[in-house]
Amino acid sequence: MNDQTVHARMADLMERLDDDTQAGLPELQELVRDYTSSSQLKARTIMLAADIEKARRIGSDQSFQSEVLELAQEAAAELQEVEPDRLASRLARRQEARKSLAGRQIDDRLVVEAKGLGKRFKEFHLDNVDLSLRLGRITGVVGENANGKTTLFRLLVGQLKHDEGTLAYPEFGSPDPDKVKWAEVRNNIAYVPQTLTPWHGSLEENLRFAAASHGILGAENDNEFRYITERLGLTEYLGRDWSEISGAISCGSSWRAR
Incomplete structure (x- = not known):
């Protein structure tokens, strides 16, 4: 699809939205997702679709026509400002991403590197762990209960301080194990434990x-x-x-x- 086809699709969609606002929303979502660069516009599209679905479930007759048209107009305006070569580049990146997923091509950038990592407790020692984690990869850690899996995860995200070995985070600006930016690490790695500590409030x-x-x-x-x-x-x-x-x-x- 070239840039003229994208603009033609948007123009055609704008005409159809006047007749049936909600029926055109899926195509609007696709155009916003694939060809606009505004994360705010993408988020608003998702939330508007959620609002429409919620209204449908409760039997509301709210049309959302003005909201959908406003969103479509903003998307059309952004697309008009995009240079043809940049629009083509976005399409190429999207197609490449799909091809990458289909072909299982992997972004190989190093995120976390542990060497000889260890942690000592009174009755348990985690010793000599070497581990590399890279973007786009899923790594499984297998072991029996009480063998140190949770300890390892907490070391990797900075919840515990290691007693032995080194940790480096090249992707988060900390390639030097002696100069880790822990705030940056914690902001970029989410640790979801199997059992949650009870929290107060809603x-x-x-x-x-x-x-x-x-x-x-x-x-x-x-x-x-x-x-x-x-x-x-x-x-x-x-x-x-x-x-x-x-x-x-x-x-x-x-x-x-x-």
């Missing part, structure tokens, strides 16, 4: 706090909170406490960990 309060503790405040906190809860389908559970729902995955997502 799920909403804790998600907002998790984002705020990583510097996402004010209106940005509101937007991030709503975006995450809509994407993960958590809106109906926001008033519940820890005994009623596990918020681990959503907590891990709410500060944009990589």
